Amino acid sequence: MKKKPLAGLIGGFAVGAVAIGVVVLVIWLFIEPLSAPEQTGTVQFRVAHFNLWYQKDAAGIADRTALAKQLQHDLDELMNTLQVDPDLIPDPIDVFVHDDLSSMQSSIAKRKNPESRGGYIAPLDLLASESPRRRLAELVLAFGWGQCGSRLLKHGVSLYASDPDRNFHAVIAALPQRLYHPLQELILMEDRGGFPESIYERYDSPYSRVLIGLADYKKLLDLSASEADTLSDIGALEAASFVQYLIEHMGGMRELKRIWGKGSTEKLLSRVEGVSISDLGSAWYATGRDEGSTASDYEYLRVYYLLADGKADLAWNLARELMANGSSQEALFLAGRCAICVGEMDEAKEVVSRLDDQKQKRELQNYVDLYADWRVSNRNGLRFLISPHISAENSQKLISRAQRVYVRIIDQLALNESDVPQPLVVFMYGDSESLQVGEGIVPLSSARNGVLHITTADDIAYDMAGVLPAYAWGKDTYSRLLRSGLAVALSYSKDELVEQACALRSEGTWIPLTRLDFGIADERIIKIEAGLMLWYLLDNSVQDMREVWIATSPVGLYLSVDAALKRVLGKTRKEIEETLVSSVLLCK
Incomplete structure (x- = not known):
């Protein structure tokens, strides 16, 4: 039979086209979806x-x-x-x-x-x-x-x-x-x-x-989903x-x-x-x-930031004025939080009844339920809100210790009334679960708002000493060593610190101050030694202590602890340790 080249060529193209079509179909149906796995489902x-x-x-x-x-x-x-x-x-x-x-x-x-x-x-x-x-x-x-x-x-x-x-x-x-x-x-x-x-x-x-x-x-x-400012x-x-x-x-x-x-x-x-x-x-x-004071939300923001600044009484007074003139749902919700912080639980309940926004109503009701039947005690610049699950005897011990430490901190840091919240609010919870719920009632962290949230298991003196320096000086250090050391120095007496430091030296567990930091030894040892070092700084000069603190702040010079000590005091940790050993740690 005589071959027909043209027909063969056309047939070849046809077969090729079919083959290409099959390949395209396979890619379209199977391969392409697999090449975009994020589209599956x-x-x-x-x-x-x-x-x-x-x-x-x-x-x-x-x-x-x-x-x-x-x-x-x-x-x-x-x-x-x-x-x-x-x-x-x-x-x-x-x-x-x-x-x-x-x-x-x-x-x-x-x-x-x-x-x-x-x-x-x-x-x-x-x-x-x-x-x-x-x-x-x-x-x-x-x-x-x-x-x-x-x-x-x-x-x-x-x-x-x-x-x-x-x-x-x-x-x-x-x-x-x-x-x-x-x-x-x-x-x-x-x-x-x-x-x-x-x-x-x-x-x-x-x-x-x-x-x-x-x-x-x-x-x-x-990843955090919430990026709302x-x-x-x-x-x-x-x-x-x-x-x-x-x-x-x-x-x-x-x-x-x-x-x-x-x-x-x-x-x-x-x-x-x-x-x-x-x-x-x-x-x-x-x-x-100038221009912000005319904004529609200016008064609301004043209440919010007064509360965030630890000035709950001023915030509550302003919130009541706004409520008298008709408040938004957000302003009512905020007023309820202010009422709780000043111990006005009945007022907070009244605010709940005026809320129409169901989400805010539920949240404020949760706070009202949490703080129901709490006792309120105002003592010389301190306001204690005390859970009914804490006995009168235990709460009195906590209050007495808090008062002593508060006076000591004010004295040792040479602070004025304007340097600290008036009053300093302390929430005393019966358990840690309640504390986790209650911490959100005041905006910002304790170091910024000056409000303490503690349980009976916490060291109230240490916690108070950990908050007041950052509040009074307006900036917080990045250094956990400085923060913890100063809290120990403020919450314990010199004699207590020397006794515990001498015990470390006697036991052979003392760590040279040049190596001192969290993570290298038992936390108790770190705190004792850091506390003694910071006591030394305080005893020499409160102003120098403040400058070291601010120099290590993320919004200050952001120096290391060693660089800050050298810049402010002209001393190294080794030199401070030598002074402590020769003149303070006169251990028997």
């Missing part, structure tokens, strides 16, 4: 500018239309507020909506896996329960403004853009001086991790790593206020975009023409105090 919805990704059984799917509308509305407003060309924003934006934190962690881990082939240009991770605007603001900044070396400015601009109608200066106006961070202090906070990377910056930004290593996986496991995040709110000042008084959004870029905060702020960073900080503070 998910469902995608394309709505306008967005791809919305959900787990197939996610509860939030039913709200996808409302979410898409919110996203588009926020995107349009953010591009307008930040003056960003819409062409700079990728289309689509892939929004991964998660029911909970574990779902978010799993999705990020899969997308950052070497096996992933998703190729998402503009991913955005979002919890179904949160507003998308803050995270979307970060995306618009990343693509619209580009990289920025200043975490302070990035944090401030994204927070400001997420709520441009808010007067962030109200925070500056309401803050007591002790809680306020000047601009230079904010810059120090930034240098020392005070403005950590957000979820978006770490995992979704075009400047984030394409893949993550083992160390990054650990960070992912430690609460009122307790003073540094973040101050950053937003500073950005608001730059926009409203230093050339507008256009000028802010001009100084935006790579480099440190100080380098970028030096681009602001005609003003030094010091003068810029002073002008911002003056403007914030």
Whole structure:
């Protein structure tokens, strides 16, 4: 039979086409889904500018239309507020909506896996329960403004853009001086991790790593879902206020975009023409105090920060005035917390009855139930709120010891009434579980608000001595050795410290002060020796002790303990030990 080359060629092409089609089908049906493992078990919805990704059984799917509308509305407003060309924003934006934190962690881990082939240009991770605007603001900044070396400015601009109608200066106006961070202090906070990377910056930004290593996986496991800047995040709110000042008084959004870029905060702020960073900080503070006092939430913030500053009585008095004139649900909830801190339990119950917001009503009711039937005792600058589960005998012992130590600390640190809370509030719990619930009633940590939460098992003298120096001096040391040593020095007498130190030397367990630190020996030994060393500093000069403390603060010079001792006293730990051994530890 005669061959037909043309027919054979055509037939070959046909067979080849079929084979290619089969390969494409296999890739489409089997290989491609496996190349994007993060898509396994998910469902995608394309709505306008967005791809919305959900787990197939996610509860939030039913709200996808409302979410898409919110996203588009926020995107349009953010591009307008930040003056960003819409062409700079990728289309689509892939929004991964998660029911909970574990779902978010799993999705990020899969997308950052070497096996992933998703190729998402503009991913955005979002919890179904949160507003998308803050995270979307970060995306618009990343693509619209580009990289920025200043975490302070990035944090401030994204927070400001997420709520441009808010007067962030109200925070500056309401803050007591002790809680306020000047601009230079904010810059120090930034240098020392005070403005950590957000979820978006770490995992979704075009400047984030394409893949993550083992160390990054650990960070992912430690991920916190809550990145809302609460009122307790003073540094973040101050950053937003500073950005608001730059926009409203230093050339507008256009000028802010001009100084935006790579480099440190100080380098970028030096681009602001005609003003030094010091003068810029002073002008911002003056403007914030003036313009913030007219904000609608100013009085509420005054109550909040008075309570956070340990001034519960002043906070309660102001809260009552606001309640008399009609308060918001947030203000009522805060007033209830103030009432408990001053021992007005019946007033707190009344506030619960006026709350309509069910979440706040339940939370305040939990506090009211916790503190029901507690005794209140006011003693010479101290207010004790005492659980009914603590016997009168035990509570009296705790109160007596607290009073003695309080007087000793005031005397040894040469403090005035204005240096410490008036009164110093002490919550005395019957068990640690109750304490964990109660600790949240006052904003900020004990070192900042001056409020003590203890159980009968705690050393009230040590705990009080651990709080008052940081409160009185306005800054806290990074050094656990200094903090614990000073607490021991303030809560025990010289004779007690010398006796215990001599016992260590007699037992052969004394550690040279040059090596002293937590983790190298029994904690009791470390505390005794650190306490003796800090007693020596106090006995020589309270002012020197204060300077060493502040020099080791993250918002101070941030020196090591040894560097601070050398700078302030001109001495080393070895020299201090030699003095102690020769003139103080005269052991028998």
